Amino acid sequence: AQKITQTQPGMFVQEKEAVTLDCTYDTSDQSYGLFWYKQPSSGEMIFLIYQGSYDEQNATEGRYSLNFQKARKSANLVISASQLGDSAMYFCAMRGADGTSYGKLTFGQGTILTVHP
Amino acid sequence: DGGITQSPKYLFRKEGQNVTLSCEQNLNHDAMYWYRQDPGQGLRLIYYSQIVNDFQKGDIAEGYSVSREKKESFPLTVTSAQKNPTAFYLCASSIALARDTQYFGPGTRLTVL
Numbered sequence: 282a283q284k285i286t287q288t289q290p291g292m293f294v295q296e297k298e299a300v301t302l303d304c305t306y307d308t309s310d311q312s313y314g315l316f317w318y319k320q321p322s323s324g325e326m327i328f329l330i331y332q333g334s335y336d337e338q339n340a341t342e343g344r345y346s347l348n349f350q351k352a353r354k355s356a357n358l359v360i361s362a363s364q365l366g367d368s369a370m371y372f373c374a375m376r377g378a379d380g381t382s383y384g385k386l387t388f389g390q391g392t393i394l395t396v397h398p
Numbered sequence: 399d400g401g402i403t404q405s406p407k408y409l410f411r412k413e414g415q416n417v418t419l420s421c422e423q424n425l426n427h428d429a430m431y432w433y434r435q436d437p438g439q440g441l442r443l444i445y446y447s448q449i450v451n452d453f454q455k456g457d458i459a460e461g462y463s464v465s466r467e468k469k470e471s472f473p474l475t476v477t478s479a480q481k482n483p484t485a486f487y488l489c490a491s492s493i494a495l496a497r498d499t500q501y502f503g504p505g506t507r508l509t510v511l
Binding site (some may be wrong): 285316318323324325326327331370372374376378383384385386388389391392 | 429431441443450456477488494499500501502503504505507
């Protein structure tokens with residue numbers, strides 16, 4: 282079974298500063314994918330960034346980067362130069378590639394990020 | 399513009415009634431998914447479909463049913479057998495089941511009165 286753990290229920294950051302949102306995962310699959318989604322108060326899930334388990338370099342997408350440490354089973358999201366519009370719930374998710382987890386996304390509990398002016 | 403639409407945005411239902419949530423995509427994606435989100439929680443998979451006329455149960459399928467008669471459409475029926483149906487429901491799609499990112503619709507908030 283797959284499991285995603287986000288240990289920070291809420292995080293606060295000052296505008297223009299960087300923030301790291303933690304995510305650890307557990308899986309017995311050899312191949313898997315890790316995702317981060319943003320959910321603003323409107324409810325829609327917005328895809329931010331993806332990391333494959335065999336990717337050697339950390340993924341980056343604009344102000345978002347994923348700090349992937351495979352041995353520690355962690356996939357932390359780093360947001361640089363925070364903006365007020367970054368205030369939202371952030372979810373880490375994992376897609377399995379083997380057996381019963383094939384193709385399915387498993388989500389963590391989420392972290393609420395608040396950006397202060 | 400391509401995307402995923404869900405309707406209605408808000409839905410109210412009396413206990414004992416079945417209700418159907420709509421999900422349509424024009425992304426030409428083969429795979430579609432339904433998730434449920436409870437307040438302050440992550441998403442849980444209800445049903446998914448790899449291709450037309452095929453669908454599989456997810457982790458919390460009891461009390462729900464789906465159909466996939468067209469590639470673009472994946473409606474979810476919340477039946478009276480679902481014990482606690484009040485939740486936020488999100489539909490998603492991807493190019494294929496284990497490829498590419500899942501993209502989400504805007505969601506439907508269902509309240510049972």
